[in-house]
Amino acid sequence: MNTTPDINIRIEDALNQIRPYLEADGGNVSLVEVTGDMTVKLKLLGACRSCSMSMMTLKAGIEETIKRAIPEIKAVEAIPSVEETEV
DSSP, X not given: OOSOHHHHHHHHHHHHHHHHHHHHTTEEEXXXXXXXXXXXXXXXXXXXXXXXXXXXXXXXXXXXXXXXXXXXXXXXXXXXXXXXXXX
């Protein structure tokens, strides 16, 4: 990650606000990186990886929570897990 540790801590704090909801459904999320253009890259874990609602959760739940806490963040994206990229 090429951003300040403060941004990463603030993102983790924001993720911790939504994690209980994800965990209640057997999922979770992990911060992978923050790009130079302030895009947060996340990995969806557990049930979130295969849930049909995961993109809605990402945009309406996770992204909104992060952007509300850290307005300088421009976008939030999920990166595919290794299992998803194997065919």
